[in-house]
Amino acid sequence: MVQSLFTGEKLTCIRGGRTVFTGLDLSISQGEALVLEGPNGSGKSSLIRLLSGLVRPRSGHLFWHGQDVTREPEIYQQQLHYIGHRNAIKPVLTVLENLSYWAGFSPEKPSDLSRLEQALIQFNMLALKDTPANLLSSGQSRRLALSRLLATEKALWLLDEPSVGLDVNSVALLETAICAHRAKGGAVILATHTEIGLDTPQRINLSNYSPLYNTALLKQEHLEESWI
Amino acid sequence: MKAFLNIVSRDLRLALRQRSDVTMAVLFFILTTTLFPFGLGPEPNLLARIAPGIIWVTALLSVLLSLERLFLADYEDGSLEQLVLSRASLESAVLAKVLAHWLTTGLPLMAAAPLIALLFNMESDAFIILIIAMALGTPSLSLIGAIAATLTLGARRGGILIPLLVLPLYIPTLIFGVGAIDATMNSLEAGVVLANAKSHLMFLGAIFLVSLLIAPLAGAAALRQAME
Numbered sequence: 001m002v003q004s005l006f007t008g009e010k011l012t013c014i015r016g017g018r019t020v021f022t023g024l025d026l027s028i029s030q031g032e033a034l035v036l037e038g039p040n041g042s043g044k045s046s047l048i049r050l051l052s053g054l055v056r057p058r059s060g061h062l063f064w065h066g067q068d069v070t071r072e073p074e075i076y077q078q079q080l081h082y083i084g085h086r087n088a089i090k091p092v093l094t095v096l097e098n099l100s101y102w103a104g105f106s107p108e109k110p111s112d113l114s115r116l117e118q119a120l121i122q123f124n125m126l127a128l129k130d131t132p133a134n135l136l137s138s139g140q141s142r143r144l145a146l147s148r149l150l151a152t153e154k155a156l157w158l159l160d161e162p163s164v165g166l167d168v169n170s171v172a173l174l175e176t177a178i179c180a181h182r183a184k185g186g187a188v189i190l191a192t193h194t195e196i197g198l199d200t201p202q203r204i205n206l207s208n209y210s211p212l213y214n215t216a217l218l219k220q221e222h223l224e225e226s227w228i
Numbered sequence: 229m230k231a232f233l234n235i236v237s238r239d240l241r242l243a244l245r246q247r248s249d250v251t252m253a254v255l256f257f258i259l260t261t262t263l264f265p266f267g268l269g270p271e272p273n274l275l276a277r278i279a280p281g282i283i284w285v286t287a288l289l290s291v292l293l294s295l296e297r298l299f300l301a302d303y304e305d306g307s308l309e310q311l312v313l314s315r316a317s318l319e320s321a322v323l324a325k326v327l328a329h330w331l332t333t334g335l336p337l338m339a340a341a342p343l344i345a346l347l348f349n350m351e352s353d354a355f356i357i358l359i360i361a362m363a364l365g366t367p368s369l370s371l372i373g374a375i376a377a378t379l380t381l382g383a384r385r386g387g388i389l390i391p392l393l394v395l396p397l398y399i400p401t402l403i404f405g406v407g408a409i410d411a412t413m414n415s416l417e418a419g420v421v422l423a424n425a426k427s428h429l430m431f432l433g434a435i436f437l438v439s440l441l442i443a444p445l446a447g448a449a450a451l452r453q454a455m456e
Binding site: 052055085088092097102105106107 | 238
């Protein structure tokens, strides 16, 4: 049994006074992939933000290599990539400048241009490296955001609908990147509505944990409220 | 330190590419101050008397104009959440953004101030004090402004909240900034110019040091809050 890399126990997320999901457990080991499924509003993005440490869970715990990191997400935040809905791209900078800015936070050599170019090649963006980002299409912007995954090496990838705006070929590029990352012992947690080809992923359907879709939880929530 | 320089150089590069943002504050400063002689009439003594107040009040308003864009663009395009997740400590990230803001706003204002002073027929002895006072005062404006800019990130129409939060906090800088120049203009002998202004300048320095201490801490806390 491989020791799990990242574990969540009894996670509950409350946003704007509404319980998004409650009592969620997950565990991921090195080389594994976890797909979060569920209809709109079932809390996929909220869970990914919660796992990234941007949002603190209302209750429950996160463990990184067995260490409780619920209160100090800084410990493991250095070892994860988060790709959210927004691409964090500055329109007036070129593709390469955008990428090297984000890579510049890593302790590796700043002048490691070949590594950045390698990342751009992987996502078929090298031809556009000197193009200002405001000229990119939405799919190209997404690919630039995804190149960050390869520009610096991190153990855990948290991807929130990474395939939005991507054409079939680009989704295949993403699948290749994920596959290579897992082969190196990395882990991937991703939320998606479209099918992304992955080798034996775990799956969690968030509608089971969301009071919005699981009426049993709704009753429980009402009971708790009336108790308060 | 590397992350600090990374942020400063990116923000400066962004400012260079979007020159209209940078020039707006200093143009507003020059245009608004030149309106006063037209409104008040060309009376040299009166203009020289009120010049320090007009220069400082207009400088405050120019800084205020540029505050909203300090963190909002990064917040909206997702750069801020990436910054929170990056290895950079948030306190130094806030400081880096403030430094870039001062270089693109406070420094041009400082350069334009003697020009305006000339226009208002201010005594040439007071010029040096004006520049020292601006050099000590404008960094505090950027620092205090950063607190308000981070606090209003989540709020709808935060741009309207910023002046309400910031202007009361700018009053001490205004009082001592104007006081330093007034003190030199009232002195009869040239030799005592610096001595008369000294206490005011020291207060400006104290305000700068206090805000240098508080702004990164408060700003970083507000940024973490804005991620929720």
